[in-house]
Each structure stands twice: as structure tokens, then as C-alpha cells.
Amino acid sequence: MLRKSLFIITVFAFALSAYGDPVDLTSWSPLTLDFPGGQAAGNWILGGGNTYVDQVVNADPSFYLNNLNQTSYSMDGSWQVRTTNDDDYMGFVFGYQNSSNFYLFDWKQANQSYVSTYAYEGMTIKKMTGSTGNGLADLSLSEFWENGSDYGDMDVLAQNHSSTLGWADNTLYDFHLDFNLTPGEIHIIVMQGSTTLWDHTIYDSTFSSGQFGFYNYSQENVRYAGFEQTGGVIVPVPGAFILGSLGLGLACAKLRKRKELLS
Ligand SMILES: [Ca+2]
Ligand SMILES: [Ca+2]
Numbered sequence: 001m002l003r004k005s006l007f008i009i010t011v012f013a014f015a016l017s018a019y020g021d022p023v024d025l026t027s028w029s030p031l032t033l034d035f036p037g038g039q040a041a042g043n044w045i046l047g048g049g050n051t052y053v054d055q056v057v058n059a060d061p062s063f064y065l066n067n068l069n070q071t072s073y074s075m076d077g078s079w080q081v082r083t084t085n086d087d088d089y090m091g092f093v094f095g096y097q098n099s100s101n102f103y104l105f106d107w108k109q110a111n112q113s114y115v116s117t118y119a120y121e122g123m124t125i126k127k128m129t130g131s132t133g134n135g136l137a138d139l140s141l142s143e144f145w146e147n148g149s150d151y152g153d154m155d156v157l158a159q160n161h162s163s164t165l166g167w168a169d170n171t172l173y174d175f176h177l178d179f180n181l182t183p184g185e186i187h188i189i190v191m192q193g194s195t196t197l198w199d200h201t202i203y204d205s206t207f208s209s210g211q212f213g214f215y216n217y218s219q220e221n222v223r224y225a226g227f228e229q230t231g232g233v234i235v236p237v238p239g240a241f242i243l244g245s246l247g248l249g250l251a252c253a254k255l256r257k258r259k260e261l262l263s
């Protein structure tokens with residue numbers, strides 16, 4: 001009996017450690033690159049005990065950032081566009097240094113031209129490298145819209161485009177990101193249920209750490225839910241002791257949250 005109990009406890013402990021910490025989204029921050037013209041800023045609304053967030057506006061490029069400069073982590077979560085309106089971009093940002101230097105995964109439902117550029121249906125991994133660190137100065141709506149070829153400060157790192165690869169309305173998708181577990185390696189998996197839609201690895205060492213965040217552009221009612229992080233090493237930003245102590249505070253808050261969940 002004792003042996004059986006010990007076995008069950010061991011299996012339970014392993015099951016817990018095999019998952020990342022549940023992510024409390026209250027410490028994350030919204031940011032929209034609200035360019036002159038174009039569309040409005042995003043509006044991010046937390047729900048589900050702060051375990052999901054909805055961005056409800058057909059907005060200029062909009063982010064929801066985790067405020068943690070990290071390397072060597074995996075992130076799992078889900079997206080869903082909870083409307084039949086529109087056909088534009090959802091995705092996530094990682095390796096985020098500032099508003100003009102980061103990696104971006106984006107996913108377009110349908111082909112469309114806009115702001116003198118063209119978006120193909122499907123998934124793209126991009127890299128932005130602006131010179132000033134201010135996205136409103138370095139980038140434009142066009143850098144975010146184009147996904148067929150390099151444009152301005154945007155490089156296309158990988159593409160998965162076709163007439164059957166757009167996201168579907170009101171459909172839940174899961175994704176997995178491995179960021180810099182191996183130096184320079186970025187691994188992304190997108191799934192619908194048990195079906196793998198894209199499993200792709202690229203190598204790029206431009207940003208070896210950075211913030212993670214959610215992303216959408218010109219698409220309303222996107223929900224980001226159930227996020228779990230595994231691993232992760234905080235990398236101090238030069239001159240940003242506050243960020244490091246914030247990370248420590250968050251780690252403590254996560255531990256408290258986890259204890260609450262366990263109780
Ligand atoms: Ca605008
Ligand atoms: Ca559209």
C-alpha cells in the first residue's frame with residue numbers, strides 16, 4: 001500500500017514538473033504601434049482569472065508583452081479568433097528587445113493587399129531590425145503587412161503559405177515555441193487538435209534573449225489562453241535592474257499562484 005502511494009505521489013510530481021508554470025497575465029503589458037492613419041490601438045481584456053486575454057479591436061500592430069527578458073525557454077499556449085469578421089493577422093512575438101527589434105510569428109487567414117504590400121494566406125516567421133529602437137520611427141504598417149519577401153527593416157526567415165493554410169474562424173489552435181534552448185535555434189510547432197500544421201526549425205542568432213508576447217494586426221477578437229512556460233533564464237538588461245527584480249517578484253508570485261492552484 002505504501003509502495004503504491006509512493007508510486008502515485010512520484011507520478012503526480014513528475015506530471016507537475018513536466019508542465020511549465022501556469023502563466024498569470026496580470027503583469028503583462030499592452031503595446032500598439034499606432035501609426036498615423038491605418039487603424040486604432042488594440043484593447044486587451046483579461047479574463048478567466050487572468051489566464052486568457054482577448055484583443056477586441058481591428059487594430060494597428062498590437063502586442064501584449066510579458067516584461068521578462070529571457071532566454072532558453074519553451075512556451076505553450078492556444079489562440080482562437082472568436083468571430084467570423086475579418087481575415088487578418090494573429091501570432092506572437094519573441095526575442096523582443098524594443099519596438100523595432102524582435103522576431104515575429106504571424107498567421108494570415110486570407111490573401112490581401114494593403115499599404116502597398118501583400119499578405120499571403122499562411123504562416124511566416126519574420127525578423128525586425130530597426131536602427132533607433134522605436135518601432136514608430138523605424139517600421140511602418142507595410143513592414144508588418146508584407147509576408148512574401150523582405151521589406152524595409154523586415155526580413156522573412158521562413159514561410160508556410162498556401163490557399164489551405166489560413167486559420168479558420170472560431171477554431172482553437174495550439175502552438176509550441178522553443179527559444180534558444182540550443183544557441184541560435186528557434187523551433188515552432190502549430191497544431192489543430194492532434195494535427196500538426198507546421199513544425200519548423202530555423203537558425204538565427206540576432207536576438208538570443210528577449211520578451212515574449214502575443215500579437216495581432218488588423219484582426220479583432222483574438223483570444224490567447226492557457227499559456228505555460230517551461231525553463232527560462234532571466235537575462236539582465238544593461239541598466240535595467242528594475243526588470244531583474246520585477247522578474248524575481250514575478251517568480252515569487254508564480255510560486256504563490258501555483259501553491260494556490262495546488263490547494
Ligand atoms: Ca493608427
Ligand atoms: Ca482583412
Ligand SMILES: [Ca+2]
Nearest residue numbers: 086088218219
Ligand atoms: Ca482587418
